[in-house]
Amino acid sequence: MATLEKIRGKAGLLVTVIGVALLAFIVGDLLNSGHTFFRMNQDKVAVVNGKRITVEEFQNRVNQRTEEMQNMYKRYGMSLPEGAAASINKEVFDQMINELLLQDETAKLGITVSKQELADLLQGDNIVPEVKQLFTDPNTGVFDKQFLLSFLNMILNGTNANMSEEEARQLEQQRQMWINLEKNVKQQRLVQKFYTLMSKSVVPNKLDIEAAYEDGKTSADFIYAMQPYSSIADSTVKISDSELKELYNKEKENFKREEQRVVKYFTVDIVPSKADFKATEDRINSLKANFASTKDVAGMLSFNTDVPYVDAYVSERSMDADMKNFVTKAQINDVEGPIFDNNSYKMYRLMGRTVGPDSVKVRHIMFPLQNDPQITARYDSVYKVAKNGGDFAALARQFSGDRNSASNGGDMGWMTEVSASQLGQKFVSAIFSAAKGSVFTVESPYGKHIVEVTERTANVPKAKVAQLVLTVRPSSETYSNLYNGISQYIATNNKVDSFEKNASEKGYNISTADLTRDDIGLGSVRDARKVIKWAFNAKKGDISEIFNTENKFLVGVLANIVKEGYASPKDVENQLKMQLMADKKADIIMNALKEKGASSIDSYAQAMSSKVDTAKFVSFNTNAITGIGFEPILTATAPYAPENKVDGPLKGNNGVYVISVYNKTTNPQPMNNDAEKQKYIQLVNSAMSNQLIEVMKNKADIEDNRIKFF
Structure with missing residues (x-):
């Protein structure tokens, strides 16, 4: 019994101990389960109206966009510029935020894109321009729907069996490209429907249209004189704390900031330091003897130059001034340099001369290098058809493994020896020695090619020059x-x-x-x-x-x-002072003019220590007046002011104005209701397209955590 009483006396303590133990058990279980709760809260780049953008989702989109940009630059022989990563991150972030906002709004409105509608846009009767462009013959401008359907059958139903590693990689790339294209088309269609609905909800009434027409109907030409606010010393204007406070409270909503x-x-x-320049100069001089005498120039340069050696002839007219000057007077194996230019030391060695076309235009049909009897038989068959006058472009579109050029009928464009050298010396020699119109076969590290030379430039002097270039680096x-x-x-x-x-x-x-x-x-x-x-x-x-x-x-x-919030009065004090100072200076100028009793533009100009200028074609819709800039007081006054009378003084943004309208032009044509309505709708739609997303962002609950990650 005594024991029971002791237990009752300690009940409160027991409850506390048990509670703490239970809490420790729960927390321990959470921690031991992999920090799931905490990880969920940390693994988010942003949250839009409760929907998360995870780090993985964001990174996948960034990687995808980066690859697209890299491929685009690569097509022009360039690499992504420095700083592109940050721009891509921001572009992808903004895009993902916009997508979630649009998904929310379209879901609320019941706007969808059905499977049937998407199929129609991608391969049906109403194919979108993005798809048509990919499958249009550039020579004829004709869209090849059969080519599109064959392509879809290949990427959607094809297997990786009997494919080389490179072919399988290309197939997967094309599949991913099409999946991304489908997503983009669906998203664009959704956006189009949403914007169409929004634009149709804004319908101008008769008064809107008439007012818009009247605003631009009359334009005025006028002379004016102006005294700028800068003509009054700031020290002569006194601004009180109460005035600053009053203006701040009035304009407070304009001072919101993130x-x-x-x-x-x-x-x-x-x-580089001076010592770095000296060290680089000494190094290139130490290499000169070897550069001049070696029989393996390519091998020697592979370890000793910042400009890779290209075993190709280049037209003399395309060389820079230093190289051209050297080539015109040098003998084979002559060496010149070092020459200092643009933070680099360089030497030249003349390897050979020839006469030939600067560039040739070619098209090709590429097959894989693998020794597969079926591929070899098809290769031989296609070559015979092309050699005997078959439709080369059609054959390329159907059979070429190079899908980038296949869509253009195999066209590789104009190639110099330097640009063609990436396909190997055999390929270069074959295309530059072939006559226009000839069809032949040649191998490269990338595959077996059936090639046709379609154009050749005129023969010009060409030279092969080895360059040893050392850039001075810190x-x-x-x-x-x-x-x-x-x-x-x-x-x-x-x-x-x-x-x-x-x-x-x-x-x-x-x-x-x-x-x-x-x-x-x-x-x-x-x-x-x-x-x-x-x-x-x-x-x-x-x-x-x-x-x-x-x-x-x-x-x-x-x-x-x-x-985040409102800027304090102190933070915007200078801005407030400028606004108050302009108002007070305007009053000073206008009172002084009143005292001087000026009545004509000339007398006003004299009183203002100014001159008389002219402005023309100013209507209510004019945004900026030539020679003046943005002055709403003038665009609101001039079209409606009486002619040949002085109007003013007028308080503007930059100073006080006095104007006199000497001519008005009124559009004699009666209002075309349909045309004016269309103009008004275009204006509204333009404003809507520019501001709708921002309005949606302002109304949405967006948690932006990207600063934790990038």
């Missing part, structure tokens, strides 16, 4: 010296004030940037996304690491954190 980070920073260009010592100098500076100047105050002594120029989460660049640095990411995850007063971007070192200090 979250920002104020960063003070400097950059240091990573450039050495590791130069790099370290620059880096260590910055490290020492930020170690001793690790506060905002000293970071900025002492920079000029070290030759560092401090800049200030107000950054938002959406920014990519920072001043002259186009790709500064990692700096912005740091700024939004740092604390006020933190010094950044030394970032290396675009051949610059960049270091910054987080000077301030600006929360």
Whole structure:
């Protein structure tokens, strides 16, 4: 009994102990199950009206877009520019946000794209232009639907059996391309339906149309005199705190701003030192004897030049001035240099001369290199048909493994020896020695080709030149010296004030940037996304690491954190003062003019210490007046002012105006209701297309976490 009483006395404590143990058990179970809850909350780039964009989804879209951009640049012999990654990330993020917003709105409205409708857009009677373009013969301009259907049968029903690794890879690429195209077409159709519905919901009434017509019906020509506000010294204008407060409260809604980070920073260009230039010059001079005497130029250059050796002849007229000057006077195996040009030292060696076409235009049908009897038989059969005058373009579209050129009838375009060299020396020799119209076979590292030369330029002098080029780059010592100098500076100047105050002594120029989460660049640095990411995850007063971007070192200090909301009166004080000052200066000018009793434009101009100018063709719809700019007071006054009378003074954006209309032109044609209605609708639709997404964003609940990831 005594024991029972003790238990009752300790009941409260037992409940607490059991509760804590139970909580520990639950939390422990969560932690041991892989942090599922926490991972779900961390694994999101954004949340739009409750729908998550996961890191994996986002990264997959980024990879897909990056590959598309790389392929596009590759077609022109270029690589993605520096800084493209940040731009692609932003483009994909914006696109995914817009898609979710549109999905929400279209779902609410019951707007869909059915399977039958999508099939009609992709392969039916109403095929979209994007698909037609891919399957249109560029020579005839005729869309080949049968080619489209054959292509779809191949990528959707074809198997990887009996395919080489390269063929299987190409097939998978084409499948993915078509899947992405389907998604884009469906999304575009959905957007089109949504925008059509929105535009049809805005119908102008008779008064809207008549008002729009009347606004542009009359235009005026006038003379004017203007006294700018800058003619009044700022020191003569007094502005009180109460006036600032009153204007702030009146304009407060214009001072909304998103979250920002104020960063003070400097950059240091990573450039070669004098010692680096000397070292590079010494190195190229040490290679000269070997470059001039070696029989294996390609082998020697493969380890010693920044410009790869291309075993090809180039027309003399396409050479740069230094090379052309050398070639015109050199003998075979002569060497010239080093020549310094554009931060590089270069030497030339003349390997050969010839006369031939600068370029040839070819088309081809490519088959895989594998020794498969069926492929070989088809290859031989297609070659015989092409050789005997068959439709080469049709054969290419049907049989060529190079699908990029196949859609253009096998056309590879104009090729120089340099551009053709990527297909190997056999291919170069074959196409440049062949006559126009000849059809022949040749192998390359990529496959077996049936080739036709369709055009040849006239023969010109050509030369094969080996180049030994060494670009002067910052050495590791130069790099370290620059880096260590910055490290020492930020170690001793690790506060905002000293970071900025002492920079000029070290030759560092401090800049200030107000950054938002959406920014990519920072001043002259186009790709500064990692700096912005740091700024939004740092604390006020933190010094950044030394970032290396675009051949610059960049270091910054987080000077301030600006929360989302309204700018404070102090933050916009200068803006408020400018507005109040303009109003007060206008009053000063207008009172002075009244006292002087001016009555004509000339007398007003004299009183304003100004001159008389002319403006023409100004209607209510005029956006900017030639010679004046944006002045709504003039576009609202001139078309309706009486002729040959002085109107003013008028308070404008930039100064006080006095005008006199001397001519008016009124459109004599009666209003065409249908034409004016169409113009009005186009204007409304344009405004809607530009603003609808932004309105949807403002109304949506969007959680933007991308700064955690990129």
